[in-house]
Amino acid sequence: MTTQPLTLTRPQKAAAILVAMGKVSAGRLLKFFKQEELKNLIEAARLLRTIPQADLERIVAEFEAEFTEGAGLLDSADKMDSILNESLSPEEVSAIMNGKQPEASPDGPPPIWPELEKLDPARLGAFLAGEHAQTSAMVLSKLAPQASAAVLLTLEKPLRSEIIKRMVTMATVPEAAEKLVTDQLRARVLAETSVKDTSAGQARVASLLNELDKPQLDEMMKDLEEAGTPDLEAVKARIFSFDDIPLLTQKARVSIFDGLSSEVVTLALRGAAPDLAEAVLSAIGARSRRMIESELGQPADGIPAAEIARARKLVAATTIRLAREGVFELPSAQPSADAA
Structure with a gap:
């Protein structure tokens, strides 16, 4: 006797597949469903009981997915509830089933994002590095592009790529979920910053200097030293000028000039002291060095001093950026014996 296949609605089929995937994988996918879609899935799952193996395979085939295991699904409603409870907050589940978005308090605190944009990127990056990539993606998607990019540059490349990938595919974040994240940011980042962290001020002073x-x-x-300026050593660790190039290690100098054009390097070396010029040229490939030395052998008449200064500041800015990314340390932040 042939058993008639189950007749399921599309939401029931989707719920069946999510249950078959397991809590971890299904939990990741649930973050990308709209509120109405989640409500339909929950309601559909609560009507499911036992799904025979043959019917499960038929459903999977319809979705063009591959499953290596399949033992029939029992108590699908309970499993879906478990997935939801581990993936979403109680406020999110309640809001979804009540058919409305969580309401924000009209007397609540002001938006947190402008305050985060004022922080030292490295500080916010250090916090996000310990969070789930999806949380980091949500936070950075709320910041201004310039601030978001600055924070991304402080993160390790694998994590940076994972966060960007999630930002590309991110759907609308439920207000309740966003509130949970912002509450943590207020408590663990902004509150501590207002009491202890002076890195933003240090960065501003260093940028000026x-x-x-x-x-x-x-x-x-x-x-500043004579005036007894506090945190002066921390400020020094952020300061770098073109004349400090010889104080860097050879490896650091190679990292800097590998990404700069020969035109910028040639301009920056106009009028430079011999030891400074040698420190730069020794970090450049032989062919590029010959070209630059040939250019430097030509008269510098007509080259504005402002252009030379601009090229040197570009070299210094590149050095500071690479140091901030952790490629190397600035000479003021390392033992003098390390310098080559």
Whole structure:
């Protein structure tokens, strides 16, 4: 006697496949469903009981998926409830089943995102590095592009790629889920920052000082030391000028000049001291070095001093960025014996 196949609605079929996938995989997928779709899935799953193996295989084939295991599904409603409870917060589940979005308190705190954009990117990056990539993607998608990019650059490349991938495919985040994340950010990032973290101020001062020429910078640092400026060592660790190139290790210099054009390097070396020029040229390939030395052998008449200064600041800015990414340390942050 041939058993008639089950007749299931599309939501029931989708619920069956999610249950077959297991809690971990299904939990990841649930984050991408719209609220109405989640409600339909929950309601469909609660009507499911035992699904014979043959019917499960037929459903899977319709969705063009591959399953290596299949023992029939028992108590699908209970399993779907378990998946939902482990993947979504009680507020999200309640909001979905009540058919409405969670309401935000009109007297609640102001948006958190402008405050996060003011933080040192490395500080926010350190926090997000310990969070799930999906959470990090949600946070960065809320920030201004410039701030988001600055934070991404502080993260390890594999994590950075995973977060960007999730940002591309991210759907609308339920308000309840967003509130849970922002509450944690207020408690664990902003609250601590307001009391202890002065890195943002250090970064601002270092950025200002990095705009000065070497003589002006040395004079300013001397004045700050005499005035007993707090956290001055932390500020020094963020300062770098083109004249400090010889203090870097050979490996660090190679990293810097590998990404700069020969035109920028040639401009930056115009009028440079011999030891500074050698520190730069020794970090460049033989062919490029010959080209640059040939250019430097030509008269520098007509080249504005402002262009030379601009090229040197570009080299310094590249150095600071690479140090911030952890490629190497600036000379003020490493023992002098490390310098080559």
